[in-house]
Amino acid sequence: MSLFVLRRIAIGIVMLFALSVLVFVLLRLAPGDPIDAYINPSAPLSPADLATLRERLGLNASLPVQFFGWLRAALSGDFGYSIQRAGVPVLPLVIGRIGPTILLMFTGLAIAIALGIAAGIVGAVRRNSATDVGLSVAAFVGISSPAFLTALLGLYAFSVLLHWAPSGGMLTPGAAFSYGDLAAHLVLPAVLLAIGYAALIMRYMRASLLEVLNQDYVRTARAKGVREFWVIVKHAVRNALLPIITLIGSTIGIAIGGAIFIESVFNWPGMGLLLVNAVETRDYPVIMCATLLTGASVIVVNLLTDLTYAAVDPRIQVA
Amino acid sequence: MQRRTFGRLLAAGVLLAGTAFAAPSFAADKTITGGFDVGPGGFPGNFNPLAATAGFTWLSTYYEPLVIYSADLSKIEGDLASSYTVSPDQLTYTFRLAKANWHDGQPFTSADVKFTLALAMNAKTGSINAARLKDIDSVETPDPETAVIKLKAANGALLALLTQIMMLPEHALKDKDPASLATSTWWSTTPIGTGPFKWVKYVSDQYVELAASDNYRLGRPKVDHLIDRYFANPAAAVAALKAGEIQFTYVDADDAKTFKDDKQFQVIAGDSWVVNYIGFNEKVDLWKDKRVRQAVMYAIDRKSIIDSLYGGAAKLANCGYVAPQFVPEGLNDYAYDPEKAKSLLKEAGWDKINGDKPIPWVTYYNSPQVNNIMAAIQAMLGQVGINVQPRAVDTPTYNGIVMKADGNWADFPLVYAGLQNGPNPASLNQGLNAAQIPPAGANTMRVDMPDLTSALNAAMGETNADAVNAKWQAVCKVMNDELPWGTMWVASRYGVASSTLKDFVWTPAPAGGPFAAHPEKWDIAP
Numbered sequence: 001m002s003l004f005v006l007r008r009i010a011i012g013i014v015m016l017f018a019l020s021v022l023v024f025v026l027l028r029l030a031p032g033d034p035i036d037a038y039i040n041p042s043a044p045l046s047p048a049d050l051a052t053l054r055e056r057l058g059l060n061a062s063l064p065v066q067f068f069g070w071l072r073a074a075l076s077g078d079f080g081y082s083i084q085r086a087g088v089p090v091l092p093l094v095i096g097r098i099g100p101t102i103l104l105m106f107t108g109l110a111i112a113i114a115l116g117i118a119a120g121i122v123g124a125v126r127r128n129s130a131t132d133v134g135l136s137v138a139a140f141v142g143i144s145s146p147a148f149l150t151a152l153l154g155l156y157a158f159s160v161l162l163h164w165a166p167s168g169g170m171l172t173p174g175a176a177f178s179y180g181d182l183a184a185h186l187v188l189p190a191v192l193l194a195i196g197y198a199a200l201i202m203r204y205m206r207a208s209l210l211e212v213l214n215q216d217y218v219r220t221a222r223a224k225g226v227r228e229f230w231v232i233v234k235h236a237v238r239n240a241l242l243p244i245i246t247l248i249g250s251t252i253g254i255a256i257g258g259a260i261f262i263e264s265v266f267n268w269p270g271m272g273l274l275l276v277n278a279v280e281t282r283d284y285p286v287i288m289c290a291t292l293l294t295g296a297s298v299i300v301v302n303l304l305t306d307l308t309y310a311a312v313d314p315r316i317q318v319a
Numbered sequence: 320m321q322r323r324t325f326g327r328l329l330a331a332g333v334l335l336a337g338t339a340f341a342a343p344s345f346a347a348d349k350t351i352t353g354g355f356d357v358g359p360g361g362f363p364g365n366f367n368p369l370a371a372t373a374g375f376t377w378l379s380t381y382y383e384p385l386v387i388y389s390a391d392l393s394k395i396e397g398d399l400a401s402s403y404t405v406s407p408d409q410l411t412y413t414f415r416l417a418k419a420n421w422h423d424g425q426p427f428t429s430a431d432v433k434f435t436l437a438l439a440m441n442a443k444t445g446s447i448n449a450a451r452l453k454d455i456d457s458v459e460t461p462d463p464e465t466a467v468i469k470l471k472a473a474n475g476a477l478l479a480l481l482t483q484i485m486m487l488p489e490h491a492l493k494d495k496d497p498a499s500l501a502t503s504t505w506w507s508t509t510p511i512g513t514g515p516f517k518w519v520k521y522v523s524d525q526y527v528e529l530a531a532s533d534n535y536r537l538g539r540p541k542v543d544h545l546i547d548r549y550f551a552n553p554a555a556a557v558a559a560l561k562a563g564e565i566q567f568t569y570v571d572a573d574d575a576k577t578f579k580d581d582k583q584f585q586v587i588a589g590d591s592w593v594v595n596y597i598g599f600n601e602k603v604d605l606w607k608d609k610r611v612r613q614a615v616m617y618a619i620d621r622k623s624i625i626d627s628l629y630g631g632a633a634k635l636a637n638c639g640y641v642a643p644q645f646v647p648e649g650l651n652d653y654a655y656d657p658e659k660a661k662s663l664l665k666e667a668g669w670d671k672i673n674g675d676k677p678i679p680w681v682t683y684y685n686s687p688q689v690n691n692i693m694a695a696i697q698a699m700l701g702q703v704g705i706n707v708q709p710r711a712v713d714t715p716t717y718n719g720i721v722m723k724a725d726g727n728w729a730d731f732p733l734v735y736a737g738l739q740n741g742p743n744p745a746s747l748n749q750g751l752n753a754a755q756i757p758p759a760g761a762n763t764m765r766v767d768m769p770d771l772t773s774a775l776n777a778a779m780g781e782t783n784a785d786a787v788n789a790k791w792q793a794v795c796k797v798m799n800d801e802l803p804w805g806t807m808w809v810a811s812r813y814g815v816a817s818s819t820l821k822d823f824v825w826t827p828a829p830a831g832g833p834f835a836a837h838p839e840k841w842d843i844a845p
Contacts (some may be wrong), residue, residue: 032715039718040372041683042359042593042737043830044749044761047722049450051758052442056501085523086367086445087504096523160561167559173352173526173546264551269524273551277524282715 005303012299019295020074020288024067027284033059034083037281057083070288080285084278090285094274094293100170101270105259107186108193109248115198117237117244120205125232127210135202142199147192147258151265154192164188168267189266193258197251204247208240215239242313249305252298350544351566351820351843352526354556355380358569358812359593360831363549366506366521368485369439369446372830375483377547379833381422381529382485382512385414385432385466386478388834390824392592392742395478396835399427399486399513400466409473409782414466419536421488422517429460434489436468438497445501451480473782479743482833486513515540515839524549540839541822557815560584566817566843567825572632572688575813587814589827593737594636594747597696597805598764603732605678610667612802616653618660618703619696625808628692633810638795639740639747641809647792650799660703669704680707682735683717693735707733721763734764739829740809744791746829748775751803766803819844 035053039045054060061069073080079090119139123132159167165188166172172181212218213236221235222228260272267273271290278286355377356363362374368382379387387398397403400414419427436458442449454474459467470477488511495503507521515537516529527547531540548565550556556568557577570578578584597615599606606612625633634641637650682693693709700707712720720730739746749755753772755762774797778790798806812827821842828834 030716032713032717032719034715036718036722037715038372039714039722040359040830041714041717041721043372043739043746044718044722044763045372045447046450046749046755046760047758049442049447050722052449053445053447056443056445081502085364086370086506087502088507088523093523155555155558160558163562167562167564168550168555169525169548171522171525173522173548174350174528174544265555267525267549267551267555269522273524276551280713280715 005307008299008303008306012296012303015299016292016295020071020292021067023288023291024070025063027282027287028063030282032282034282034284035059037283038084070285074288074292079289082283082286084281084283084286090289093286094271094289097269097271097274097290098293100268101256101259101263101272103186104190104193104262104268104270105255107190108259108262109197109255111190111194112197112201113244113248115194116201117205117241119198119202121209121232121237123202123206124209124213132206136206139199139202142195143203145196147196147261148265150192150195151189151262154188155265158188168265170269185266185268189262189268193255193262196258197255200251201244201247205240205244208243209236212236212240242309245308245312246305249301249308252301256294256298348543349541349843349845350546351542351823351841352546352548353565354550354553354559354568355547356831357550357553357556358571358827359591360569360828362831363547364524366510366527367445367501367503368483368487369444369448370501371483372447374831375833376825376828376831376836377527378485378831379514379836380516380545380838381510381514381518381532382487383419383514384482384485384833385416387482388742388828388832390826390835392590392826392828392834395482398835405478409475410470412468412470412477414468416464416466417536418464419513420534421491421513422511422532422534423488423491424534425488425490426463427486427488427513428463429466430463431486431489432466433458433460434493435484435487438487438492438500439484441497443498443501448480448484451476473780475779475781475787476743476745479745483830488512515837516545519544535839537837537839541842545838545841560815560817563817566820567823568815569827570813570815571686572629572810572813575815576630578815583818585816585818585820587816587825587827588632588811589813590634590641590741591737591810591812591827592739592741592829594639594641594740594809595735595737595807596636596639597807598734598736599802599804600728600732600734601765601767601803602728605673605732608667608672609802610663611669611672612805613653614660614663614667614669614703615700615705615805616660616802617656617663618705619699619805619807620655621653621807622655624692624695628688628695629808629810633808636806636808638798638806639738639751639804640744640791640795642741642744644788645744645791645795647796650796657699657703664704673705675704675706677706677708678732679730680709680733680735681717681720681731682709682711683714684735684737685711685713689735696735709735722757722761726757736763741829744794745779747794748779751775751798764804768797768801768803771797771801771803817843 035050082088082090082093119135123135126132155167158164166185170185171177175181218231218235221231260276263270263272264276275290356374360373360376362371365371365374368378371378383399385398385400386395389396399417399419401417403412403414405412416429421427438444439446439448440452454470454472456469456471491511510518515532515535517532519528519530521527526549529545531543533539553569553571557570557574559565560568575586578586599612621635625631637652640646697707697709738750749761751766751771752762752775753767756765774794778794781787781790814825816823822840824836826834
């Protein structure tokens with residue numbers, strides 16, 4: 001087990017290095033740099049003025065010098081300063097955004113898991129009923145709806161028209177912190193984030209449970225006179241959950257992508273919003289740091305998924 | 320029965336949840352919350368006025384310049400300078416300073432003026448105006464209430480530039496290394512200004528909060544707090560405005576229409592002071608023949624585009640300006656005439672120059688409105704045999720393409736862009752004067768027309784206020800004749816304010832102004 005973990009960690013480090021090289025090169029290949037992002041084309045500065053600004057930021061150095069300078073500093077924990085936020089160190093900035101993203105993602109995932117599993121069970125148990133068909137149609141709509149569309153429609157319906165939830169942000173500007181205020185701002189983006197995943201989980205859960213319900217041990221349990229409720233809950237659902245665990249773990253990366261849309265639409269101050277702003281303004285240090293931390297989190301979550309899988313199903317061993 | 324009971328419980332739960340999730344409101348304090356940094360005049364996240372290329376609407380609520388544009392942008396008037404005089408040779412500017420205090424109670428003096436201008440002239444501070452202020456020879460402080468700026472050469476753009484130089488406190492910044500100011504956190508943690516509001520806090524990417532300054536020289540502001548809320552885009556700000564969470568924001572033209580007949584809001588329209596143009600890259604052989612450039616103008620039904628896609632909210636531009644004092648009589652109006660366009664192209668030998676080969680047409684505008692405009696122009700040009708292919712990119716990509724001194728001309732043979740054309744007409748010089756071709760300046764289309772450069776130099780060097788308009792009219796005439804650009808229009812821009820706001824002043828000024836908005840007079844109905 002420990003050898004497996006060590007090997008996965010080593011592979012993870014290599015992957016992170018490759019990711020950093022890839023992102024660094026892609027950023028430099030893209031036209032425009034942080035200074036180009038700084039300038040309004042309707043009121044431009046001269047290239048000579050821009051060169052002075054680039055010199056100050058070290059953007060005139062060769063690419064290998066810039067990359068290895070960044071890498072050396074990053075290995076010692078110094079990810080530099082944000083270019084677009086004067087004087088703000090990148091690492092605390094990015095770490096400060098992890099909390100809001102985790103809060104949004106995990107609230108969304110929790111809602112999605114609860115809704116998806118419950119709907120999947122209902123669909124499987126009442127197979128081909130009107131309820132099952134209705135849930136399946138809803139799931140297809142949920143899976144087919146891109147996150148940005150869901151977010152915009154939800155924003156318009158629940159904030160602009162119905163005034164049920166704030167239109168964005170994490171807390172009311174200027175107001176003292178309260179959990180109620182935080183919950184008020186969290187509920188709409190979390191539910192909208194959950195829709196797609198709930199639909200996906202529902203479909204997987206339904207299929208998995210239908211398969212399990214046809215297994216011999218389920219038939220045996222029924223033959224022994226176990227009540228149907230306990231057959232489903234104790235014997236079928238637990239086994240049907242295995243692929244769902246894999247699904248949740250392997251879609252964390254996709255969930256982060258969904259969170260980026262949701263955070264942008266709702267101005268939720270998480271990693272997604274930070275990354276979008278950083279890409280729009282070519283804030284290289286922020287992009288590098290945020291990408292690496294995101295990549296690291298995906299690698300860690302995948303590792304944890306493998307370990308959880310082994311823990312849930314004793315037949316599986318990692319080595 | 321059980322189902323009915325369950326339904327009732329569910330309904331009660333939803334209602335309770337709605338009550339619990341209702342956003343808290345401010346208690347007794349009066350607060351105005353707005354999207355003051357939304358749109359092209361905003362610069363969210365920048366708090367260093369030395370480095371500001373925009374965002375002056377917000378910056379000027381807690382900082383102040385010596386002089387400022389009037390609210391209608393028609394003239395420059397005193398702000399921290401209660402009055403000023405300019406010597407006949409235009410080389411000496413004398414400012415009498417208002418009696419004002421910094422937010423920490425220290426008096427504002429001429430030493431602060433000298434200190435601020437020294438910082439603004441030092442590129443190491445992150446100042447973007449260092450090169451523009453190079454004509455300043457010295458700043459003298461004969462007494463605490465008087466500051467005298469002496470120039471090496473007359474500069475007709477100096478006062479306009481000074482409107483964007485926010486005064487900074489010497490006593491708070493003198494011990495900091497000027498080179499450290501560019502990355503200092505002072506700007507976003509403990510800044511001190513002289514404006515009607517003082518700094519409270521910045522919550523990263525969320526909002527900035529200010530509080531009324533009790534010792535403001537023109538009286539304590541009527542509202543207690545002013546909040547600048549950040550949004551990812553104007554549409555999100557519109558949602559917050561309609562949801563009643565903010566009282567003001569810039570809005571796109573299409574959104575402005577949705578507020579038109581709503582009595583809960585007031586739509587504020589104004590000139591954008593940006594002329595939109597089709598830029599012909601003069602390094603590309605396609606546009607060398609003037610008849611081709613003329614054909615482009617005749618092929619485009621600008622009036623129909625203004626009527627249908629701008630809803631009439633734009634002014635036709637037959638040169639770089641639409642302000643009447645800069646536009647002479649007798650300009651060619653290039654009225655829509657596709658047959659004339661075809662004829663001109665035939666005379667010029669367009670078949671041999673390019674024929675129907677696609678021509679990349681680059682823009683940094685990404686709004687649906689501009690997408691539609693470019694599609695309409697693409698169709699109109701296609702009808703006369705010019706095959707343009709619109710390509711919208713983001714701002715850094717656009718700047719990265721067009722600002723390179725040794726650029727790949729094939730990447731941008733044609734652009735759709737805008738350039739600030741006022742309130743000071745000199746702002747067009749940087750895009751048209753041959754002396755401003757990169758790397759020296761921002762003449763990105765590499766316009767090199769001797770007559771135009773000569774006219775621009777004459778206007779820029781004119782020190783007689785009575786003669787200067789005629790010089791800019793001459794520039795307009797040359798632009799209309801030579802067509803360095805295909806000038807299209809100057810569009811209106813919009814802000815929308817809640818009708819609960821009283822004495823609220825805003826205008827869509829380039830870079831957000833600053834202008835005399837007098838935030839201390841803004842009020843909000845309870």
